[in-house]
Amino acid sequence: MGWNRKVLRVNLTAGTCTPEPLNMAWANDYLGSRGLASKYLVEEIDPKVDPLSPDNKMIMSTGPLTGTMASTGGRYTVVTKGALTNAIACSNSGGFFGAEMKFAGWDMIIFEGKSPKPVYLFIENDKAELRDAAHLWGKTCWETEETIKRLHQDPLTRICSIGGAGENLALFACIVNDLHRAAGRSGVGAVMGSKNLKAVAIRGTKGVSGIKDFPAFLAATTAAKKVLADNAVTGQGLPKYGTQVLMNVINEMGALPTRNHRDVQFEEAGKISAEAMHEKRPTDGKTHLVTNAACFGCTIACGRISKIDETHFSVKNSPKYWGASGGLEYEAAWALGAANGVGDLEALQYANLLCNEHGMDPISFGTTVGAAMELYELGILTKEQIGIEAPFGSAEALCKLVEMTAHGEGFGKELGQGSARLCAKYGRPELSMSVKSQEFPAYDARGIQGIGLAYATSNRGACHLRGYTVASEVLGIPVKTDPLTTEGKPELVKAFQDATGVFDAAGICVFTSFAWTLADVQPQIQAACEGDWSMDKLHLVGERIWNMERQFNLAAGLSAKDDDLPPRLKTEAAKTGPAKGLVNGVDQMKPEYYKLRGWTPDGVPEAATLQRLGL
Amino acid sequence: MRLTVKLYATLSDYLPPGSKSNRVDIDLAEGTTVSAALQPFSLPTRLTHLVLVNGTFIPTDERPLTALHDGDVLAVWPPIAGG
Numbered sequence: 001m002g003w004n005r006k007v008l009r010v011n012l013t014a015g016t017c018t019p020e021p022l023n024m025a026w027a028n029d030y031l032g033s034r035g036l037a038s039k040y041l042v043e044e045i046d047p048k049v050d051p052l053s054p055d056n057k058m059i060m061s062t063g064p065l066t067g068t069m070a071s072t073g074g075r076y077t078v079v080t081k082g083a084l085t086n087a088i089a090c091s092n093s094g095g096f097f098g099a100e101m102k103f104a105g106w107d108m109i110i111f112e113g114k115s116p117k118p119v120y121l122f123i124e125n126d127k128a129e130l131r132d133a134a135h136l137w138g139k140t141c142w143e144t145e146e147t148i149k150r151l152h153q154d155p156l157t158r159i160c161s162i163g164g165a166g167e168n169l170a171l172f173a174c175i176v177n178d179l180h181r182a183a184g185r186s187g188v189g190a191v192m193g194s195k196n197l198k199a200v201a202i203r204g205t206k207g208v209s210g211i212k213d214f215p216a217f218l219a220a221t222t223a224a225k226k227v228l229a230d231n232a233v234t235g236q237g238l239p240k241y242g243t244q245v246l247m248n249v250i251n252e253m254g255a256l257p258t259r260n261h262r263d264v265q266f267e268e269a270g271k272i273s274a275e276a277m278h279e280k281r282p283t284d285g286k287t288h289l290v291t292n293a294a295c296f297g298c299t300i301a302c303g304r305i306s307k308i309d310e311t312h313f314s315v316k317n318s319p320k321y322w323g324a325s326g327g328l329e330y331e332a333a334w335a336l337g338a339a340n341g342v343g344d345l346e347a348l349q350y351a352n353l354l355c356n357e358h359g360m361d362p363i364s365f366g367t368t369v370g371a372a373m374e375l376y377e378l379g380i381l382t383k384e385q386i387g388i389e390a391p392f393g394s395a396e397a398l399c400k401l402v403e404m405t406a407h408g409e410g411f412g413k414e415l416g417q418g419s420a421r422l423c424a425k426y427g428r429p430e431l432s433m434s435v436k437s438q439e440f441p442a443y444d445a446r447g448i449q450g451i452g453l454a455y456a457t458s459n460r461g462a463c464h465l466r467g468y469t470v471a472s473e474v475l476g477i478p479v480k481t482d483p484l485t486t487e488g489k490p491e492l493v494k495a496f497q498d499a500t501g502v503f504d505a506a507g508i509c510v511f512t513s514f515a516w517t518l519a520d521v522q523p524q525i526q527a528a529c530e531g532d533w534s535m536d537k538l539h540l541v542g543e544r545i546w547n548m549e550r551q552f553n554l555a556a557g558l559s560a561k562d563d564d565l566p567p568r569l570k571t572e573a574a575k576t577g578p579a580k581g582l583v584n585g586v587d588q589m590k591p592e593y594y595k596l597r598g599w600t601p602d603g604v605p606e607a608a609t610l611q612r613l614g615l
Numbered sequence: 616m617r618l619t620v621k622l623y624a625t626l627s628d629y630l631p632p633g634s635k636s637n638r639v640d641i642d643l644a645e646g647t648t649v650s651a652a653l654q655p656f657s658l659p660t661r662l663t664h665l666v667l668v669n670g671t672f673i674p675t676d677e678r679p680l681t682a683l684h685d686g687d688v689l690a691v692w693p694p695i696a697g698g
Contacts, residue, residue, distance in 0.1 A: 232661065232694030241624050243697035248623050248637070252690050253670045270636055275623060330697045468698060475665065475696055480672065514696045578670040 002064025002211065002528035003027055004107045008128055010121060012195050013054060013113030017121070017128040022107050028531055029614065033063035034090045035505035035545040037079035037108060041088070042548060044110075047555035051083040051187070052169060052194040054114035060101070060160075060200065061109075063507020064529050067102030067208045067296075070221045071228055072509035074099045074296025076183075081556070083187030083194075084171040084364065084418050085436045085461040088552045091174070091188045092465070092504060093160075094295030095181030097202065100158035104204025115196040120148070120161075123202045133198040137167065140357045141176040148201045161199035162189045163359030168408035169193055170416030172364035172439075176356060180326025181295065184361040186438060186460050187418075217527035224512075224520050225299050231515035233477070238302040238511065239292050243330035244274035246442070247338075253474065253483065254577015255447025256334065257440065259341045259392045260370035261433050261566075264444045264574045268343025272333050276345055277304070283311050288345060290324045300511060304328060306349055314350035314399045327352040331464075334442035335366025340373055340398055347395035351402040358406035364418055367439035369401050371419040371431055372411075380426050386411045430567050436461035436558065445569050445586070447579035448473050450481070450489035453589045456563045457493065459549035465510060467496035477514055484578060486585040490593035498542035505545060544613045547597075547605050551615065560603035563590060616645045616685035618652060623692045626663075629656045645685065649678040652689060665692040 005022045023040075030036040037059040049055045058080040065073040076098025082089030101109070104125050118133040136144050144161040160177035166189035173189030174182040183189075211217045228234040237245065250256045251269035258266040270276060277289040286307065293303035307324050308315055315321040327333075328349055336348040355362040369390075375381040376390045383389050387410050390397040404412025414422055420437035423429050433440045438461025445452025454467035464470065469492050473483035481488060499518055503510045506525055518538055526533040553562075569584045594601060598609030605615070621638045622630050630639055643652055649666060666673045667690045673681050683689065 232664070233696045237624070237693060237695035238697075241695060245624050245692070245695045246697035248621075248690075249665065249667075249692060249695070249697075252621070252667050252688070275627065275637055464698065470698075471696070474672075476672075477696065480674065483672075511696070511698060 002068065002525070003032065004102065004105050006106055008106050008109045008123070010109060010111050010128070010130070011113050012111060012115040012119070012130070012197060015115070015130050017130065029541070030545060031064065031502070031505035031525070031541050032107070033061050033066065033075065033077045033505050033507050034079065034092070035501060035541060037061035037077060038088060038090060038545065038549060040108070040110060041079050042552050045081065047081070047552050048557060049081060051081045051086060051191055054195070056081050056191060058111045058188065058191050058195065059108060062098050062102050062107055063505055065524060066507030067099040068211065068217070068221070068528060069297065070508060070524050071225045071299040072295065072297060072512050073507055074298065075507050075509055076101060077504065078175055078183040078188040080188055080191045082460065083169070083190035085186050085438050086556060087436050087460055087558055088549045089186035089188055089460050090504070091183035091185050093175070093177055093181050093183040094298070094509060095178030096296045097158045097160050097177035098507070099296040100202045100204045102204065102208055103206055104202050105206050109200070111195060111197060114194065118196050118198050120199040120201060121197070122152070123200070125204055125206055136198045138164070140164065141359050142179060142357050144199050145179060148199060152201070152203070154203055157201050157203045159199055159201045161359070162192050163357060164406055164408060165358050165360045165416065166190055166193035168416065170360060170405065170408065171418045171421070172361040172368070172416070174359050174361045176359050180356045182356070182359070182361070185363065185463065189359050211528050212530050213527045217524065220523035220527045224516060224524055227520055228299050228512065228515050234300045234512070234515040238300050238514070241274040242292065242302050242304045244277060244304065244328060244333055246330045247273035247333060248275065249474065250443060253447055254574060254579045255444040255483070256338050257433070257442065257444040258338045260339065260374040260431065261440070261444065261568055262374070263576070264447055264579060265576050266338040266341070266343070269338060271343045272337040272345050272348055277306065277328065281309055283309050288349070295509070298509065300509070302511060308349045308353070309346045312346040312350065313396070314347055321350065321353055325353055326356055331442050332362040332366070335363045336398060339366050339370040341392035342395050342398050343393070344395035347399055351398055354402045354406050360406060363441055364439040365402065365405060365415070367433055368415050368419040368422060369398060371423055371433065372401070372415060373397070374431055375423070375426055375428065380428060433566055433568070434462055435565065436562050438462045443470055444574070445565060445584040446574040446582050447577060448483045449486045449585055450483070450492050452565055452569065452584035452586050453489055453493045453593060454496065456565050456586050456590065457593060459546065459553055466500060467493050468500070468510070469493055469496055471514065478517065484582060486589050490589050490596050493593060494596050497546055498539065501542035501545035502538050505541065540613065544615065547609065547613050547615055550605060554604060563603060616643055616683070618643050618683055619688045620652065620656070621688065621690040622656065623690065624695055625693050626658060626691055629658055643683070646682040649673055649681045649683060649689060652683055653691065658691065662693040663691060664694040
């Protein structure tokens with residue numbers, strides 16, 4: 001079995017920690033992690049619940065391959081109703097925390113209620129208890145990790161925590177583990193903060209046992225690792241340049257959203273790219289990038305570890321930021337950079353460090369800054385209201401705004417509510433570059449048509465990781481499709497969405513899909529888990545997860561009108577590049593997508609679809 | 616015609632010494648094909664993965680047939696990905 005068959009239920013109101021058996025019937029239908037935790041959530045909460053109320057629940061979950069020798073098997077997910085989106089949220093993180101949960105003997109932790117005072121959960125194998133966190137409240141994620149490790153005199157304790165952003169209920173607060181990995185999106189950190197839960201600290205020494213057919217699992221994982229190693233993307237491209245290598249690619253293609261999506265190409269993209277991170281700085285002769293890094297069990301190692309320029313204005317008086325730390329990854333570099341017109345690599349790293357330190361999603365934070373800068377340039381927001389001049393391109397403004405937001409000070413409190421609420425407050429809701437109130441990632445839907453449909457229909461709001469059609473439309477994985485056409489994109493989006501659900505539910509990283517197909521994953525799951533895990537079943541599981549999430553959102557009050565893009569992407573054509581003159585064709589793609597999904601024209605799964613999927 | 620060639624990631628090693636910002640401007644006869652334009656750079660075939668002309672992808676089999684024009688930008692990457 002790939003599962004430990006054990007769930008920890010933590011009632012924060014009562015202060016109890018109670019083990020219970022994993023529902024194996026559900027595991028058989030939803031596999032694990034994103035799928036299985038979402039099933040628990042759907043069964044246990046009212047979809048209309050206020051995300052920040054005690055009635056919301058938050059589930060941390062592993063998959064059957066988490067903690068095993070499967071490559072990238074270190075993932076865990078946080079499933080809840082999202083504070084930012086009011087939709088189902090599933091935020092996925094790497095690092096080492098997920099594997100440690102598995103080593104301690106647990107598949108999943110369900111948090112319910114609200115603690116009357118700040119607490120953290122400490123788990124040491126079978127022992128689980130809530131401990132007072134009064135001394136941790138107000139500390140950053142980095143300080144929290146260090147304090148807990150010192151307290152328990154065990155540097156191998158793995159910790160996830162919220163920083164000031166989560167404590168202050170910033171709606172894009174995330175949960176940071178292992179210093180610079182994060183369950184980043186949809187405001188899961190705000191949900192954790194609303195429960196007065198500061199951190200979860202786990203020490204597990206049991207390892208993973210009970211793999212159903214170990215010789216077959218050894219053979220399957222070894223073969224799959226060879227596929228990753230032999231593939232030019234996962235074996236060479238990602239370790240060497242990381243995700244950041246996309247900055248110049250997407251800019252050349254005219255799909256790099258710039259200055260709150262006013263433009264699709266950024267004239268300073270080269271200065272904030274992977275190539276720039278490899279160049280020696282004139283100030284100290286050192287490169288920004290120090291090394292690459294891997295999460296638990298990963299044989300790709302795409303992570304970036306960098307050192308900021310100590311002479312940069314943002315840190316010259318703050319030595320604590322001078323050490324090597326995480327970043328920049330492509331999404332953060334884009335959101336903090338091109339989205340605001342900021343071409344100062346060191347400023348982006350500073351903002352990224354603060355996002356990691358204080359627990360904020362850099363995508364939503366950066367994009368919200370972009371919206372604020374546009375409001376400022378339009379004269380809707382003034383220097384007096386913001387507290388500083390905030391034109392597009394101002395690195396100084398970016399660095400100041402990240403400090404204000406991290407500490408919940410002044411205008412930072414408004415930024416912490418995200419771009420949708422900010423723009424609505426100032427009478428220009430259409431300037432929020434978001435879907436379901438979650439900000440866009442780093443691909444402009446005018447230059448990459450399919451990703452526009454993926455954004456619009458994503459169950460957790462705008463997201464590239466729910467259906468990464470960029471792989472096909474830009475990179476030719478598994479086959480090249482034309483990014484400028486809507487033709488064939490509904491099928492492509494559905495296929496990516498369903499397959500991603502399986503990768504997520506298994507507990508592995510979706511980046512493996514640059515080399516693996518489901519046919520590479522299936523033997524690993526089959527060898528690890530009891531029961532039938534054929535390709536047909538996995539396809540069904542992926543589609544089932546998607547439709548279950550959809551059903552939750554519909555019950556929460558969302559509808560087809562929420563499957564839409566901001567008017568800018570549908571009416572303001574791209575000004576430059578291959579997509580010049582194009583808008584996104586989401587309105588043409590959506591009816592066909594609904595039909596392919598077996599949904600009504602209003603986006604509601606038909607009875608026959610639900611029956612076929614066992615929902 | 617004047618052509619801008621951009622070689623990114625590991626391919627930057629194949630640019631002439633002293634090249635900056637991953638690019639070099641070269642003069643070629645009007646109508647030179649993508650394959651012919653890249654030949655002087657001696658790029659390994661297995662690393663000539665993503666080829667864009669003015670941002671538009673040119674498939675492998677069309678590179679010997681695709682003619683370039685004055686002012687075009689030819690950009691090339693090895694196998695890469697992101698997210």
